[in-house]
Amino acid sequence: MAKKTSRKSVSFQPNESEVNSDADAPEYKTKVPTLAYPIIPVQNLFLVWDLFRRGLTEHIAETLLNSLPTVAVLSAAQGYLITLASANSGKKSKKQTNVPLLIVGSVFMSFVLSVPLFGAILLFGAPLASHLTETFLLAVHLSFLIFNPLLVLFKFDLDAFVSVFKAERIYRLIFGNYILASSLVAVAGVWIGVIPIPLDWDRPWQQWPITLLVGGYVGSVVGGALSVLF
Amino acid sequence: MESVDIDTSATNRRAIKQQQFQQQSRSKIRQQKLKVTFIGYLVVLVFLALVQFIGVGFFTKGFLLSRNVLPNVSECTTNDFNTCMAPARFDKAILLVIDALRFDFAIPIADSNEYYHNNFPILHQLAQDDHGVLLKFIADPPTTTLQRLKGLTTGSLPTFIDAGSNFDGDAIDEDNWLLQLHKNNKSIAFMGDDTWYALFNHYINPALNFPYDSLNVWDLHTVDNGVIEHLYPLLHKDNSSQWDLLVGHFLGVDHVGHRYGPRHFSMKEKLNQMNEVIANVVKSLDDKTLLVVIGDHGMDSTGNHGGDSPDELESTLFMYAKNNKFFKKDSSHYNTTEQGKHYRAVNQIDLVSTMSLLLGLPIPFNNLGFPIDEAFENQMELSVASYKTLQQIQGFRNSTPNLSPEINKQYHQIISNYTNNSHDLYTLVDSAKTYQSRSLEECKGLWATFDLKMIGVGITILLLALTFILTYARSIPAVRVSTMSFEFIGSVIAMSLLGLVLSLSVSLVLKPADFNLKKCLALGASLGIIVGFWAPIMDRFSINWLVHQLIDFFVYNFNSWSFLGLVYVVAHCLIFASNSYVVWEDKMVSFFLMTFGVACIFNIAINFELPRSQKILGLSHAITFTSLTRLVSTINLCREEQRPYCQATFTTSWWSIVLLHLCSYLLPTIIKSFYKLSDSYHSAAPLWVGTGLKFLMFMNAVYWTLEYVSNSEYFLSTSFVLSSPLIKSLKLAIARIVLFITLVLANFSWSKGPLCVKLELSDAVQEDSAESEDSDGPSKTATILGYGNVYGSSYFLLVLNFTVAIMLVSKPLGAISINMLIVQILSLLELYHIMDIRRNLISPLIFGLLGYQHFFSTGHQATLAAIQWDVGFMTTETITFPFTHLNIVLNTFGPFLIICLSVPLITLWRLAPSSKPITILSQIVTNVTTLITYQLFTGVSSLIFAAHFRRHLMVWKIFAPRFMLSGLLIITINIFVIVVTLWFGTGRVVTQVNRIFGK
Known part of the structure; x- marks a missing residue:
């Protein structure tokens, strides 16, 4: 059950489009869960520091792989914080939620979702003939970064997620929500992360896909901070 | 599909007739009005294009300095200007070029x-004894092999484009010492980098010519x-008589x-290995050789070259003779x-006279x-040599206009010193050297x-044009623009006449030093x-109003699509600020397009107003577009x-040829399916x-198959039935037929107005009995199939013709890329229709980006080397004015x-015949001018940065070629848009449809 709905929850993917258009009640805004207190993913800055400390620029694939347990644990912790924060704000949802299952499920799903994300990154122009390992590991990292908080926040509820896009003032809604803002800016960060690659500075950190990863991680923190300011 | 019911009942025919007559005269007036608006x-647009051309012209004049190549060839004469030294010190010479041999590679470094x-x-x-001499050899920038070889053989300074150089840009036609050898019936043997072959193939002995591909680094x-x-056998005593x-x-x-860097x-x-080669050559050297x-240039710390850093300029010169002695200076x-x-150190061009x-x-x-x-050999001989060189340089100066008379005066001074013998030889040579260096x-x-x-004037004119065209395209409402054309024309003619008169008088009265009459007039006209x-x-309007218009755009009409469009324009303009981004422009453009594709997928996926069938259709179009974009981006030329x-x-x-054949079946099928979507087939x-x-x-596929076969070793080795002359004439015939049909015949028949509609008669379905009561008898309904896309399908x-x-x-791979371009365009049009963003500024921008993407994927780059000159000879065997050039223009700018x-x-696709043709026209003009604006933005940006980086290391390799591409694009796009797109295409289709369906 959980798996079935969760696969649908990635609306960034083309094949997940089967949303029921008959539900067009006006009060979607209420469906988007809000948090009682801000959660800014500052741990991502630590992660970036840790990656470079482990020697990201020398052994990219190895370092990315080795840091995955840390990423998973941190994601789970963040997920727990999100459930706490949302449990405080919403009253009725508390009793339905199986918190451990939700957290473990979302960590697992984040891993699964990295496969379509991998495809999307390739579609955006990642090298096809080489660096496939690095690209896949990038996809896993980004999947944890972007999807995991969303999965926990929406509790695998696709309709609630879709309702974000039906809102009148979508950017106001997104930037009013800590998790949505940090995910969106993280995606933008990855997009902007390609910019330094072509420069002929010959720096080790210009290697694929370090800039994208750093862009994503930094973007998530910036997004969270922006939503607090908003 | 939409249908129009034509009532064919006969009851009130007269009334209808009268109505028809009224309608006819009304529609005639409307057509007249349409025609006038169209001409306006x-x-x-013609005037706007003129301003842009003048701007580009001024910039080019200031930026691309050209040198007049004099066609004169020196000869050994008996008069004063004889520059030959007799007897020659050497009968024969071996010139070994070691590409990128930096000077410090050849000397001992402790x-x-x-x-x-x-x-x-x-x-x-x-070089330790008098038989050899080793010198530092300073190249002139640009330090690329082609330019260096020109300098090393002609003794001149090659500029980026030598005026007077011939069509394929490579072969040297000015006087050089290989030409002189050839003229004196000496035999030149050559082996190595095929740049030599491109430059000197007329002079090299065909039997001793061994070029190798130089581009595969x-x-x-x-x-x-x-x-x-090939070197060692020729050095052998038995063969050494074959060459001089x-x-x-x-x-x-x-x-x-290039590949690894020097370290x-x-x-x-x-x-x-080079050391060993030189050792062996020296061993087999005879006495009169x-x-x-030499090295033609150096390399920088990363192993590349092209600029003017000392590491790139400092190369090596070494001369050695077994029997002759060199006149060496003291060891300091x-x-x-x-x-x-x-x-x-000596200059590279000094080798030529030597x-x-x-x-x-x-x-x-x-x-x-x-x-x-x-x-x-000694100071005496050196002074004779310098005397000869002086005469040659002065001979050159005499034939070149605008050179300083002061230096010429110095020449006469030195010559008189030579003849008087009043000074010692050392002073004479030194004074000759100062004269030469001043002249240089x-x-x-x-x-x-x-x-x-000139550069400043050019950029200013283009910026002024840009501000106007921006206002014209996006700021003033399209409806207002359509009524203003004749006001524009009147005031433009008046003001440009005024400008011409003013500039004429300024030029006649003030006689500005840098601006001759032609430039003055151009400047006056453009301003x-x-x-x-x-x-x-x-x-x-007032400035206030225009500012408000801008604010309104950001407040009311601004959405994510416009935002994305603006991001693209700004980013594309900014890439010219860095050489790295100009180099990687192909990837950037693909990235922009793929982002747009994914945004489309996302947009349709979260669109809840679309019916399910539309949504699935839209998604499939978006996915088609994105994946094709990704696929196209894999075709590249580095x-x-x-x-x-x-x-x-x-x-x-071989597989690209097979794909070509497949495409000739696939593309028509795909286009057919797109036409079927709007029922217009x-x-x-x-x-x-x-x-x-x-x-x-x-036929295209057959042409390229023949081309492939005639160049393939496999087919050449097997005794193939078709002889090569036959293949050649077949190819010529196919190319001529295809070009004639597509460019002449098909366009002519298109101008007669083909429509893709069909009348289908069927029994009227008696659903609304209340309405059909008054018409007695069985009425028939005529359905016009393809009515909903009548403009677009025609x-x-x-588009297909061209x-x-x-x-x-x-x-072949370029053609495949263009196949994909057509599918991309079609799915994009459907997407614009479904997402309803036809009138958004991003729609023409994406088209512009597609043009760039396919420019790169058809095997082009913003470099001179990437121009595919060989296609010039598809329709003719020799260079024939319109045909050769037409082919190259079509090949280079085809995607654009x-x-x-x-x-x-963008406007016409899936548009039912409208009763307001002027509105359609104004929307088309808006889209077209938006495309021109975008092109002008990127063009001006690349011009500004090329001028800004004129002292940059990479200016001649990266910025200048990119500026030339931009300039040519501004010109090509303007001309093509005005002549073909608007005048020929749009004008015809709009009037044609309006004539038939106009109510």
Whole structure:
């Protein structure tokens, strides 16, 4: 059950489009869960520091792989914080939620979702003939970064997620929500992360896909901070 | 599908007739009005284009300085101007070029463990006695092999484009010492880098010519092994009578630099190999032969070259003779400490006069260099040599206008000193040297200094044009613009006449030094046109109003699509600020397009208003567009600077030919399915798409199959039935037929107005009995199939005409890329329709980006080297004015032409006949001018940055070619948009449909 709905929850993917258009009640805004207190993913800055400390620029694939347990644990912790924060704000949802299952499920799903994300990154122009390992590991990292908080926040509820896009003032809604803002800016960060690659500075950190990863991680923190300011 | 019911009942025929008559006269008036509006638009756009052309012209005048190549050829004469030295010191010469041999590679460097140091010691060892001399050899920028070889043989300073150079840009037609050898019936043997072959193929002995491909920098050994293989046998006593000059050009050192950089152990292997080669050559050298070993340029710390840093400029010159002695200076001149910083240096062009004098040839007419002191036996001989060189340089100066008379005066002074014998030889040679260096500096100044005034004027005019066209395209509402055309025209004509008169009087009265009459008039006209454009706008609106209009755009009409569009424009303009981004422009453009594709997928996925069927259709179009974009981006041709991060895929192979054949079947099918979506696959469409397109594309495929077969070793080795002359004439015939059909015949028949509609009669379905009561008898309903896309389906046929011509002149993978472009355009049009963003500014921008993407994926880059000259000879065997040039223009700008032609489809696709043709026209003009604006934005940006980086290391390799592409694009797009897209295409389709369906 959980798996079935969760696969649908990635609306960034083309094949997940089967949303029921008959539900067009006006009060979607209420469906988007809000948090009682801000959660800014500052741990991502630590992660970036840790990656470079482990020697990201020398052994990219190895370092990315080795840091995955840390990423998973941190994601789970963040997920727990999100459930706490949302449990405080919403009253009725508390009793339905199986918190451990939700957290473990979302960590697992984040891993699964990295496969379509991998495809999307390739579609955006990642090298096809080489660096496939690095690209896949990038996809896993980004999947944890972007999807995991969303999965926990929406509790695998696709309709609630879709309702974000039906809102009148979508950017106001997104930037009013800590998790949505940090995910969106993280995606933008990855997009902007390609910019330094072509420069002929010959720096080790210009290697694929370090800039994208750093862009994503930094973007998530910036997004969270922006939503607090908003 | 929409349908129109035509009532055919006979009851009130007269009333209908009268009504028809009224309607006819009304529609006649409307047509007249449409025609006038249309002409108004065209004239306005022509004036706008004129301003842009003048701006580009001014910039080009100031930026691309050209040198007049004098066609004169020196000869040995008996009069005063004889520049030959007799008897020649050497009968024969061996010239070995080691590409990118930096000076410090050849001298001993103490305590250095670098792979490039101390591994090529033989030159320095041999230069220790009087039989050999080793010198630092200073190249002139640009340090690229082609320009260097020109300098090393003509003795002149090659500018970026030599005026008077011939069509394929490579072969040298000015006087050089290889030409002189050839003229004196000497035999030149050559092996190595095929740049020599491109430059000098007329002079090289065909039997002793062994060129090797120079562009594959990954291949370290093929060229060198090839040279060695042919070099040693020719050096053998039995063969040495076959040649008088032997040229060997080794590329290994250069390729190691490009591929790995100098700090790689392959550099050591390569230098050791060169050491061995020189040792062997010296061993087999006979007494009357001069051995010259040179590097054409150096390399920087990363192993690349092209700019003017000392590491790139400092190369090596070594001369050796077994029996003759060189006139060497004292050893303090040859100081190898500090990596040879204080070592005696000579200019590369000095080799030209030296070689000519040593071999008893006249000095090439355009030479600017001075003989190298050491090359002559004693001071007496040197002074004779300098005397000859003086005469040659003065001879050149006499035939070149605008040179300083002061230096000419100095010449006469020196000549009189020579004849009087009043000074000692050392003073004479020194004074000759000062004269030569002053003359050289003057020429450098003339040929290599930018004219900042012209550049500034050009950029200003273009910026003014840009502000106006931006206002015209996006700020004033399209409806208002359509009524303003004639106000514009009137004031533009008045103001430009005023400008002309003013500038004429200014030029006659004040006689400005830098602006001759022509420039003054151009400047006056362009400023007049711009003032003329602004006057009606200022008359009707105010600046305040325009500012408000801008604010309104951001407040009310601004959405995510407009935002994305603005991001693209800004980003595309900013890439010119850095050489890296210009180099990687192909990737950036693909990235933008793929982002747009994914945004489309996302947008449709979260769109809840669309019916399910539309949504699925939209998604499939979006996915098609995105995946095709990704696929297209895998076809690329790497430019030199992209290496080693780029693997070129643009090659002709058997599978690309097979794909070409497949496409000739696939593309018509795909187009058919798109037409079926709007139910327009009727009447003209099956003929055009099903028959014509399929047949012509098949002919294209056959052409390229023949081309492939005639170049394939496999088929050449087997006794193939078709002889090569037959294949050649077949190819010519196919190319001519296809181009004639597509460009002439098909366009002519298109101008007669083919429509893709069909009348279908069927029994009226008696659903609304209340309405059908008054008509007695069984009424028939006529349904017009394809009514909903009547403009688009017809107009697209015109796009196909040009597309097939462009496919023919594109190489196989390029043609496949254009196939995909057509599908991309069609799915994009459907997407615009579904997402309803036709009127958003991003729609024409995406078209512009598509043009760039396919420019790159059809095997082009913003470099001169990437121009596919060979397609010029598809329709004619020799250069024939319109045809050769047409082919190259179609090949180079083809994707942009297709895009320009398709832009009106943004408005026309899936548009039912409208009763307001002027509105349609104004929307088309808005889209077209938006495309021009975008082009002008990127163009002006690239011009500004090219001017800003004029002292940049990479200006001639990266910024200048990009500016030339931008300038040519501004010109091509404007002309094509006005003449073909609007005047021929849009005008016809809109009036045609309006005439038939206009109510």
